[in-house]
Amino acid sequence: MDEKDRILLQVLEENARIPLHEIAAMAQLSESEVEERIRELEKKKIIRKFTTVIDWERAGDGEVSAIIDLKVTPERDYGYDRIAERIARFRQVKSLRLMSGVYDLQLHVSAKNMHEIARFVSEQIAPIDHIRETATHIIMKTYKENGNLFYEREEGERLPLTF
Amino acid sequence: MRDFVSSRARDIPPSGIRKFFDLLLSMEDVITLGVGEPDFNTPWTVSEAGIYAIEQGHTSYTSNKGLLLLRQLISRDIGKRFGVDYDPEGEILVTSGVSEGLDIALRAIIDPGDEVLVAQPCYVAYAPCATLAGGVSVPVPCDERHHFRLQPDILMERITNKSKALVMNFPNNPTGAVMQKSHLKEIGDIVIDHDLLLISDEVYSALTYEGSHTAIASLEGLRERTITLNGFSKAYSMTGWRVGYLCAPPSLCEAALKIHQYVMLCAPIMAQMAAIEALRNGEEDKNRMVREYLLRRNLFVEGLNRIGLPCHTPEGAFYAFPSVEKTGLDDITFAERLLAEQHVAVVPGSVFGGAGAGYLRCAYAVSREHLIEALKRMEAFIHGL
Ligand SMILES: Cc1ncc(COP(=O)(O)O)c(C=O)c1O
Numbered sequence: 275m276d277e278k279d280r281i282l283l284q285v286l287e288e289n290a291r292i293p294l295h296e297i298a299a300m301a302q303l304s305e306s307e308v309e310e311r312i313r314e315l316e317k318k319k320i321i322r323k324f325t326t327v328i329d330w331e332r333a334g335d336g337e338v339s340a341i342i343d344l345k346v347t348p349e350r351d352y353g354y355d356r357i358a359e360r361i362a363r364f365r366q367v368k369s370l371r372l373m374s375g376v377y378d379l380q381l382h383v384s385a386k387n388m389h390e391i392a393r394f395v396s397e398q399i400a401p402i403d404h405i406r407e408t409a410t411h412i413i414m415k416t417y418k419e420n421g422n423l424f425y426e427r428e429e430g431e432r433l434p435l436t437f
Numbered sequence: 438m439r440d441f442v443s444s445r446a447r448d449i450p451p452s453g454i455r456k457f458f459d460l461l462l463s464m465e466d467v468i469t470l471g472v473g474e475p476d477f478n479t480p481w482t483v484s485e486a487g488i489y490a491i492e493q494g495h496t497s498y499t500s501n502k503g504l505l506l507l508r509q510l511i512s513r514d515i516g517k518r519f520g521v522d523y524d525p526e527g528e529i530l531v532t533s534g535v536s537e538g539l540d541i542a543l544r545a546i547i548d549p550g551d552e553v554l555v556a557q558p559c560y561v562a563y564a565p566c567a568t569l570a571g572g573v574s575v576p577v578p579c580d581e582r583h584h585f586r587l588q589p590d591i592l593m594e595r596i597t598n599k600s601k602a603l604v605m606n607f608p609n610n611p612t613g614a615v616m617q618k619s620h621l622k623e624i625g626d627i628v629i630d631h632d633l634l635l636i637s638d639e640v641y642s643a644l645t646y647e648g649s650h651t652a653i654a655s656l657e658g659l660r661e662r663t664i665t666l667n668g669f670s671k672a673y674s675m676t677g678w679r680v681g682y683l684c685a686p687p688s689l690c691e692a693a694l695k696i697h698q699y700v701m702l703c704a705p706i707m708a709q710m711a712a713i714e715a716l717r718n719g720e721e722d723k724n725r726m727v728r729e730y731l732l733r734r735n736l737f738v739e740g741l742n743r744i745g746l747p748c749h750t751p752e753g754a755f756y757a758f759p760s761v762e763k764t765g766l767d768d769i770t771f772a773e774r775l776l777a778e779q780h781v782a783v784v785p786g787s788v789f790g791g792a793g794a795g796y797l798r799c800a801y802a803v804s805r806e807h808l809i810e811a812l813k814r815m816e817a818f819i820h821g822l
Contacts, residue, residue, distance in 0.1 A: 281732065284728075284732075285732065296736060296805070296809070299735050299736045299739040299740070300732040300733075300735045300736050301735070302735055430478065430677075432472050432474060432476065433472065434458070434461050434462070434467065434469045434471060434472065434782060435454050435457055435458050435461060435469065435471035435472065435782060435784065436471070436472055436473045436474060437454075437473050437560060437561045437562075437610070437784075437788075437789075
């Protein structure tokens with residue numbers, strides 16, 4: 275990883291569909307050098323995936339999302355890993371993290387409706403061995419996601435010409 | 438009734454872009470590369486500190502020199518970044534932007550008839566401020582062959598026995614030129630030899646893309662004859678807050694302070710408190726913005742050269758300064774027609790002094806999407822010539 279790689283990653287993270295020649299100009303590389311570097315970054319799994327940030331709410335297909343905190347008794351030899359890897363396989367789990375603090379695992383879960391979330395938690399998650407406690411928090415509104423603001427803002431007006 | 442306007446005020450030339458401004462306001466979908474300020478919002482942590490200051494009832498005057506804590510942080514910041522040592526008690530003055538700093542610096546040193554050498558192309562305020570202070574401004578042209586850096590031999594030619602001071606600004610508005618240490622040394626030697634004072638406007642110092650900024654006051658023998666102006670407008674995207682600072686040896690700082698206390702009293706307290714936050718916690722935001730300017734510069738300058746507007750690589754600030762010579766148009770005609778025909782606003786280089794004729798100032802402090810669209814339109818314009 276050098277400075278040029280960092281430029282590539284930054285601009286791709288903002289816009290995965292940015293034209294090659296623009297990246298090349300910004301990083302002061304040739305287009306083939308950029309392609310080569312991107313391939314390399316993918317191979318190293320630094321670039322995991324090219325994806326799209328979607329406001330499903332706005333698309334009219336909004337799902338219900340919840341943060342679910344779990345208290346987990348770690349397993350001998352495995353710690354939290356085995357349980358976490360098991361939970362991570364559920365389609366409904368969008369992200370899963372081990373946290374410091376009162377709870378251990380934190381899940382971000384999406385489903386069609388409240389009912390499905392309730393069923394998912396009570397039927398799939400809570401009964402798993404070693405899970406001692408769950409706390410479900412429904413997400414009411416998203417203001418910012420992955421660094422992108424989800425609300426409209428009045429921009430300050432700059433004068434169109436100044437010295 | 439008499440005409441009450443003073444001859445001094447009357448003699449200040451009118452703004453070179455009034456006409457553009459009016460035309461621009463009457464048009465829609467204009468992409469403007471004519472704005473000399475950052476397009477980022479002030480980092481939120483900084484704005485928040487300003488809001489908090491007001492909430493806490495910090496709405497009074499401060500000491501004329503500015504809040505002591507701010508002066509201490511400025512002293513530490515420039516000490517760390519430039520290796521210059523200024524005493525917060527007697528050598529740093531908080532001003533209402535570099536604009537005020539420039540005015541009081543010139544008034545503090547100019548006697549009637551003194552000549553002020555001004556490296557051009559340059560920010561439009563220098564010559565009028567020198568005139569208002571009673572001085573006579575003498576342009577010293579910087580040309581593209583020398584990457585728009587001030588050349589020792591050209592400076593020498595302009596020095597007379599009336600020369601009192603040299604005003605310069607690197608990284609430069611409008612050219613983006615930067616003077617490295619070795620270049621500054623050559624100029625410094627002349628300044629010392631001719632017993633001149635130096636006013637160095639370093640407001641773009643944070644926006645230096647190749648290597649690091651050299652403060653001219655850090656060179657041997659120059660600190661005692663330099664007034665350095667700097668501020669928060671460009672580095673922290675704080676143009677509307679009106680806060681900057683002046684650094685100078687005690688006698689000069691004291692002279693500037695005397696004028697400052699009568700014309701400004703102090704810089705706004707909430708802006709000073711926001712500036713404190715900028716120096717304490719704004720570094721990362723600053724670096725993020727500088728990095729974005731660098732990407733835009735690379736993108737835009739490559740584009741200019743590709744579409745047939747040759748442009749030297751600006752090493753600092755956020756301006757590209759391409760030549761229009763090959764198009765057969767002069768800079769004013771080019772800018773007027775580009776606006777009228779393709780709705781892209783740029784500033785003709787001659788606005789920044791004769792040395793800027795034949796060039797355009799394009800501020801790339803706009804989003805990359807706008808830069809790309811502007812390039813498309815400029816290409817179409819050149820194609821249609
Ligand atoms: C070279 C230069 N000096 C000074 C200023 C004004 O700075 P401030 O906002 O600190 O008054 C500008 C603003 O465009 C500038 O370009």
